[in-house]
Amino acid sequence: MKDKRLERERRGDHMDLGNNERRMLKSMLSAPSRNWNLKELLDSTGWGDQVHVAGAGKSLYEQGLVEISETSTRTVNLAFEGHKAASEELLEDRIWQWMQNADEGERSMQGLFAAGFERHEAGPGIGLLKSLGIKIEDGSFVFSNASEVSEVIAKRSEFIEKLSQEPISEDELDSELVSHFAGRKNLISIEETTSRTWTLTNKGSGVKSSDLGEIEQIGQLTPEILQGESWREAEFKPFDVNAPAPTPAGGRPHPMLALIERIRSVFLEMGFSEIEGNYVQSAGWNMDALFIPQSHPARTMQDTFYLSEPNKVQVSPEMLDLWASVHEHGHDTGSRGWGAKFDKEEAQKALLRTHTTVNTVRHIAENPDEPCRVFGIGRVFRQETIDRTHLPEFHQIEGIIHEPDANLPMLISTLKTFYAKMGYPDVRVRPAYFPYTEPSVEIEVFWRGQWLELGGSGIFRPEVTEPLGTEWPVCAWGMGLERLAMLVLELDDIRELYQPDLERLQDMPIL
Numbered sequence: 367m368k369d370k371r372l373e374r375e376r377r378g379d380h381m382d383l384g385n386n387e388r389r390m391l392k393s394m395l396s397a398p399s400r401n402w403n404l405k406e407l408l409d410s411t412g413w414g415d416q417v418h419v420a421g422a423g424k425s426l427y428e429q430g431l432v433e434i435s436e437t438s439t440r441t442v443n444l445a446f447e448g449h450k451a452a453s454e455e456l457l458e459d460r461i462w463q464w465m466q467n468a469d470e471g472e473r474s475m476q477g478l479f480a481a482g483f484e485r486h487e488a489g490p491g492i493g494l495l496k497s498l499g500i501k502i503e504d505g506s507f508v509f510s511n512a513s514e515v516s517e518v519i520a521k522r523s524e525f526i527e528k529l530s531q532e533p534i535s536e537d538e539l540d541s542e543l544v545s546h547f548a549g550r551k552n553l554i555s556i557e558e559t560t561s562r563t564w565t566l567t568n569k570g571s572g573v574k575s576s577d578l579g580e581i582e583q584i585g586q587l588t589p590e591i592l593q594g595e596s597w598r599e600a601e602f603k604p605f606d607v608n609a610p611a612p613t614p615a616g617g618r619p620h621p622m623l624a625l626i627e628r629i630r631s632v633f634l635e636m637g638f639s640e641i642e643g644n645y646v647q648s649a650g651w652n653m654d655a656l657f658i659p660q661s662h663p664a665r666t667m668q669d670t671f672y673l674s675e676p677n678k679v680q681v682s683p684e685m686l687d688l689w690a691s692v693h694e695h696g697h698d699t700g701s702r703g704w705g706a707k708f709d710k711e712e713a714q715k716a717l718l719r720t721h722t723t724v725n726t727v728r729h730i731a732e733n734p735d736e737p738c739r740v741f742g743i744g745r746v747f748r749q750e751t752i753d754r755t756h757l758p759e760f761h762q763i764e765g766i767i768h769e770p771d772a773n774l775p776m777l778i779s780t781l782k783t784f785y786a787k788m789g790y791p792d793v794r795v796r797p798a799y800f801p802y803t804e805p806s807v808e809i810e811v812f813w814r815g816q817w818l819e820l821g822g823s824g825i826f827r828p829e830v831t832e833p834l835g836t837e838w839p840v841c842a843w844g845m846g847l848e849r850l851a852m853l854v855l856e857l858d859d860i861r862e863l864y865q866p867d868l869e870r871l872q873d874m875p876i877l
């Protein structure tokens with residue numbers, strides 16, 4: 367095997383080059399002083415895959431035969447909303463055209479809706495125009511700088527139009543417009559690309575083309591080759607463990623499932639048992655049991671999903687009587703209650719649970735005489751407008767310690783231990799308010815220089831525990847799982863968790 371190499375060395379062909387390196391070097395020698403870019407090298411070598419150029423270029427570089435220079439460029443592309451704007455015109459442009467043509471009396475929000483603009487467009491659209499100097503006076507839109515507004519909008523439209531032809535390098539664009547559009551949602555995306563050029567060094571240009579004939583090397587041993595004898599004489603292609611290669615993409619659990627598993631094992635490790643409950647609950651168990659007054663704003667249709675089928679979930683008459691008595695005058699709890707008349711029909715309305723605290727109170731009601739430490743991780747539902755940090759369906763991590771000596775320091779140290787085990791040792795608590803706990807505390811975690819609120823907790827009030835049939839104190843907490851996921855998975859938009867973007871999910875940290 368060595369003989370052929372020695373033979374080549376004797377011929378003066380002393381470089382330890384593989385066929386790819388030989389081919390690339392030979393191509394470059396056809397124009398020895400050129401800075402070759404990728405496309406030129408692909409054309410000249412006849413390769414279809416840039417991996418060959420990158421690999422051969424790197425080993426030529428290591429042997430001092432070529433120089434590689436890298437430049438990175440930022441290219442601006444239209445994103446989803448940008449393409450929409452290119453075909454339908456920018457939102458502010460459409461509203462501005464309407465505003466200029468509308469009669470003075472129609473220049474109002476109602477006028478805007480009457481002209482066919484949707485609610486989700488009107489708010490942001492008017493916001494954009496306000497920042498251009500348009501004002502709202504007595505409900506009407508007024509402006510005094512029409513030509514300026516038109517000019518700015520025309521520039522923006524021209525920018526979008528230009529990008530709809532093809533992506534453009536950032537330095538060829540107006541930087542103010544780039545940063546303006548970068549601040550708006552999904553209009554443009556900026557892609558960073560690195561491009562390389564390859565140039566021969568003096569040593570490289572000194573190589574003779576005639577020494578660069580391709581050699582016969584065995585790249586891969588096959589059973590056929592091994593059956594014969596020829597391999598004994600053959601030359602083997604050396605392995606390059608540093609050569610660029612695609613990263614294999616195997617299967618992995620969804621990051622959210624992995625996180626839930628990890629939280630589960632932390633609580634199990636801390637001696638807690640897991641409980642579960644149904645999504646569909648009565649308003650009574652979800653709220654009245656927690657001494658949330660029946661007039662509480664969060665109980666309205668704006669916040670809570672009430673069901674039409676079933677529209678009622680029966681609650682035992684004894685429970686309804688107890689809650690009525692606690693809410694109306696405090697029962698035997700020493701409290702004065704809320705005073706208002708308790709509506710038992712209201713308490714039997716069916717809803718999608720708005721928090722997992724319903725599971726822990728029901729657990730106490732079913733096991734009033736058994737001390738316990740339990741937790742649950744479950745989905746909850748609230749009528750939230752979807753944005754970067756809110757979803758109408760999300761998850762909570764809930765738990766209680768129900769035992770004769772339960773107390774606040776025990777609660778706080780339990781939560782601190784939990785967060786420390788999750789990798790967040792800096793935790794603080796602050797006074798808070800919930801209708802069902804006293805004292806109530808908010809839990810905050812220190813992350814990247816700031817305190818983030820992750821959940822609520824406290825000791826259940828007697829108005830909650832007495833009707834459940836226990837006299838022991840109950841430490842209780844409920845924390846947002848998606849909030850925690852944002853820290854652990856380093857996200858700044860929780861929607862990314864539930865979008866089927868495999869590439870994005872693939873890139874999230876493995877827990």
Ligand code: PHE
Nearest residue numbers: 721723822823824842843844
């Ligand atoms: N249920 C509260 C929430 O949804 C959290 C909480 C649970 C607060 C238990 C105190 C005690 O935000």
